[in-house]
Amino acid sequence: MNQIDPVIDADLHAYVDDQLDVSRRIDVEAYLSESPESAAKVMADLRIRDELRLALAGSASTPHQDTREAARQLENAINRHQTVDIFRRAAAIVLLVGAGWIAHGWIAPASIGEVVASVPPPQFVAEAIRAHQTAELRENISSLSATDRFDPAEIRSATAIVLPQMPANWSVRDAQVFPSTFGPSVELEIEAGEGRRLALFAVRPGAFAVQQVLMQESDNAKAAYWQIGEVAYALISETEQADRLADEARRLARTLY
Known part of the structure; x- marks a missing residue:
């Protein structure tokens, strides 16, 4: 891992979003290989990202306005590199609205079924x-x-x-x-x-x-x-x-x- 340019939270967010070049991805992966706790968090974020993509891709009809608005808020949150908790909460909104489950209220990401x-x-x-x-x-x-x-x-x-x-x-x-x-x-x-x-x-x-x-x-x-x-x-x-x-x-x- 490059000691002169240490891996920070912004790098981890960018890694999840596929926004890093190959050299920096290698730095991040070397860091994750030495930090099981960070690797676990990144693994959870990758899961939420992929489940969100699957949920949106699987919708055959045009999304409702509130779905588009939730997705827009999620994109803004990701671009501003907000905290992981905000990212998870926004992802849960889009998944719930897209699936028509908003009446059930907030649920934890861990309760989502298999992908x-x-x-x-x-x-x-x-x-x-x-x-x-x-x-x-x-x-x-x-x-x-x-x-x-x-x-x-x-x-x-x-x-x-x-x-x-x-x-x-x-x-x-x-x-x-x-x-x-x-x-x-x-x-x-x-x-x-x-x-x-x-x-x-x-x-x-x-x-x-x-x-x-x-x-x-x-x-x-x-x-x-x-x-x-x-x-x-x-x-x-x-x-x-x-x-x-x-x-x-x-x-x-x-x-x-």
């Missing part, structure tokens, strides 16, 4: 689904025994991948390392209680990012994926409801801070 990605997901999501399918195939071949022995510290030492802390009622029934585009990845097959089976995939995708939980659905699996710093994660299920899978992914993500 389904409107752009193609990163390559690691496809790798996560393939790793899960490979693990399922291996389970059906008796000569290829699964292993439930895994040590998070050992995995971190060998792969530089930090795994989230799993709930007490979850148990790992298989742990494997797979090759990926940017190095080794880790795939865990999990018993999550109530007969639920999930897969957790983690990989270093080759670029720093702070990405909130997004959803991707394919023909035979759902993936809730996110990234914190240099490690990306995907929680995979073939049967889980999308909103519950997204909640579980957020729960895992919080343990990484």
